[in-house]
Amino acid sequence: MIKYVSTRGGIPPVTFDEAVLQGFAADGGLFVPESIPMVTPEQFISWVDLDYPDLAFELLSLFIDRSIIPANDLKQLLDNSYKSFEHPDVIGFVPLGDEGRTYIMELFHGPTLSFKDVAMGFLINILDYLLQQRKEHLSIVLATTGDTGPAAAWASAGKETIDCWPLYPRGMISEEQERQMTTLNAANVHPVGVENCADGGDDLDFVVAKLFSDEELKKRLNLSSVNSINWCRVMVQAVHYFYGYYRVVDKIGDEIIFSVPSGAFGNLFGGYLARSMGLPVNTFICANNVNQALHTAFSEGVFAKKDLVQTLSSAIDIVVPYNFWRFLYFSSGSDGEKIRSWMDEFKQNGKVELDPQILATAQKGFTSISISDARTSETIREVFHGNDGYLLDPHSAVAVAAANALKDRLPEKLKIVCLATAHPAKFPEITRACLDSGADLPEQGKHASLERASKVCQHLRLCDLENLEFALIDAMTEAPD
Numbered sequence: 488m489i490k491y492v493s494t495r496g497g498i499p500p501v502t503f504d505e506a507v508l509q510g511f512a513a514d515g516g517l518f519v520p521e522s523i524p525m526v527t528p529e530q531f532i533s534w535v536d537l538d539y540p541d542l543a544f545e546l547l548s549l550f551i552d553r554s555i556i557p558a559n560d561l562k563q564l565l566d567n568s569y570k571s572f573e574h575p576d577v578i579g580f581v582p583l584g585d586e587g588r589t590y591i592m593e594l595f596h597g598p599t600l601s602f603k604d605v606a607m608g609f610l611i612n613i614l615d616y617l618l619q620q621r622k623e624h625l626s627i628v629l630a631t632t633g634d635t636g637p638a639a640a641w642a643s644a645g646k647e648t649i650d651c652w653p654l655y656p657r658g659m660i661s662e663e664q665e666r667q668m669t670t671l672n673a674a675n676v677h678p679v680g681v682e683n684c685a686d687g688g689d690d691l692d693f694v695v696a697k698l699f700s701d702e703e704l705k706k707r708l709n710l711s712s713v714n715s716i717n718w719c720r721v722m723v724q725a726v727h728y729f730y731g732y733y734r735v736v737d738k739i740g741d742e743i744i745f746s747v748p749s750g751a752f753g754n755l756f757g758g759y760l761a762r763s764m765g766l767p768v769n770t771f772i773c774a775n776n777v778n779q780a781l782h783t784a785f786s787e788g789v790f791a792k793k794d795l796v797q798t799l800s801s802a803i804d805i806v807v808p809y810n811f812w813r814f815l816y817f818s819s820g821s822d823g824e825k826i827r828s829w830m831d832e833f834k835q836n837g838k839v840e841l842d843p844q845i846l847a848t849a850q851k852g853f854t855s856i857s858i859s860d861a862r863t864s865e866t867i868r869e870v871f872h873g874n875d876g877y878l879l880d881p882h883s884a885v886a887v888a889a890a891n892a893l894k895d896r897l898p899e900k901l902k903i904v905c906l907a908t909a910h911p912a913k914f915p916e917i918t919r920a921c922l923d924s925g926a927d928l929p930e931q932g933k934h935a936s937l938e939r940a941s942k943v944c945q946h947l948r949l950c951d952l953e954n955l956e957f958a959l960i961d962a963m964t965e966a967p968d
C-alpha cells in the first residue's frame with residue numbers, strides 16, 4: 488500500500504486518506520509519497536487517447552489504494568469534478584506564433600476561471616466523500632493570492648461536511664476574484680478580507696500555519712487545509728502535464744518543454760512529479776515575476792525570503808514558495824533530516840544555501856527566469872495585436888514571455904507548452920491598461936459569470952491582519968456546522 492511521509496521526516500507513514508484529511512503533517516512538514524510511482528512504458532503508450540477524467544483515473548490510481556477509494560467511486564468523483572468545466576475536453580490548446588513550436592495550454596475553463604479548479608474540485612469532492620464515510624465535519628482555512636480562494640469556495644458551496652474560510656489580502660487581488668468568493672450565497676462559505684498584509688498571501692500563510700501548529704485548536708475546530716500544502720492538489724496537478732504532452736507532441740517518446748508561471752511551486756511540483764513518473768520532459772521553465780525566490784534558488788543555489796513586490800501577475804506574488812520544500816526533499820534523496828534543518832534555518836534567518844550536490848540535482852531539467860511587469864504587458868500587447876490575436880492574462884503572459892526569452896537556448900525541435908493559468912476576464916483593469924483600450928474590453932476579456940457577480944450583493948467578513956488569529960477563532964467557534 489502506498490504510504491505518505493512528512494518532508495521533515497518526523498511522523499510515522501500515513502495512508503492517502505489521512506494525508507488528505509490532515510493537510511499539514513503534524514511535525515510541520517508537507518506530505519509526500521514514500522516513493523514516486525512509475526508509469527510503465529506500456530501504460531504510457533496505452534493512455535494516449537484517454538479523455539481527461541479517464542487519464543486522471545489511471546494516474547491517480549497509482550497514488551490512491553483501492554481499499555481507500557474503490558475504482559468506481561474514484562471514477563465517479565473524477566467525472567463529477569470535471570463536468571462543470573466549460574471546455575468539452577476540460578483543457579484547451581491553442582498554437583501560438585507560426586513556427587508550430589509553441590502552444591498555450593488553457594487550464595482555466597473551470598467554474599472560477601483559473602487552473603486551481605483543475606485540482607480543487609476533485610480535492611473537495613474527495614474530502615466530502617471521506618468525511619461522509621466517517622460522519623465527520625471539517626473547517627477548511629486557506630490563504631489565497633486570488634485564485635485558490637474562489638476555487639475552494641465554489642467547490643465547497645453547499646457541501647454539508649465542510650465549512651470553507653478563504654482568507655485574502657484585501658486590495659491585493661482583483662475585484663473580480665474577490666467577487667467570485669463573496670457572491671456565492673452559500674451558508675458554508677465564509678470569505679475574510681484581511682487588511683494590512685504587507686507580505687500579501689504570505690502574511691496569511693503565516694497565520695494559517697500558526698493555527699495548524701496548535702494541535703488542541705486544530706482538533707477542537709476540525710481544521711484542515713486545501714492550499715497546495717495539501718498533497719492531493721499537487722498530485723492532481725501532475726495530470727495536465729501528461730494530458731498536454733499527449734495532445735501536443737508529434738510522436739510519443741519525443742521530449743517536451745513546459746513553461747510555468749510559478750508562485751508557490753505547486754503547479755510546477757506537479758510537473759516534476761509527472762517527469763519523475765516517466766513523462767519525457769526535457770526542460771521546465773520556472774517563470775517568476777520579480778518576486779523571484781524560485782529563480783534565485785535555481786540560478787544561484789540560494790533559497791531566500793525577500794520583501795514582496797506587488798506586480799501585475801498578483802497570484803504569483805509569493806515570498807515563500809512552500810512547495811519547494813517538497814522538491815528539495817526529493818532532490819536531497821528523501822533526506823527528511825536535511826529538510827528539517829533547512830526549514831528551521833529558513834524560519835530563523837529567512838535563507839538557506841543549497842549544498843552544491845543537491846543544487847546540481849535540483850537544476851537537472853529546470854531553467855528559470857524573472858519577468859518584469861513591463862515585459863508582461865508588452866507580451867499581452869504583442870500577442871493580442873500580432874497574428875495570433877490572442878488575449879493572455881498576466882500570469883499566462885509571464886509564461887509566454889519566459890518561453891520567448893529562453894527558447895533559443897533550448898533544443899530547437901522540441902515543442903514548448905506555456906501554461907495559461909487564468910482567464911483574462913479575471914483581470915479587466917490590467918487588460919485595459921496593457922492594450923490601451925480605454926473602457927472597451929475585447930470579447931475574449933469578458934466572461935458572463937463575472938458580469939453576473941459584478942451586479943449582486945457581496946457577503947464577507949473584514950478583519951485587520953493584527954487581529955486575524957483571534958478573529959478567526961472567534962468566528963469559527965460561532966459559525967454553525
Ligand SMILES: Cc1ncc(COP(=O)(O)O)c(C=O)c1O
Nearest residue numbers: 634750751752753754802908909
Ligand atoms: C493564475 C495563477 N497562475 C499561477 C499560479 C502559480 O501556481 P503555484 O502557486 O502553484 O506556483 C497561481 C497560484 O496562485 C495562479 O493563481
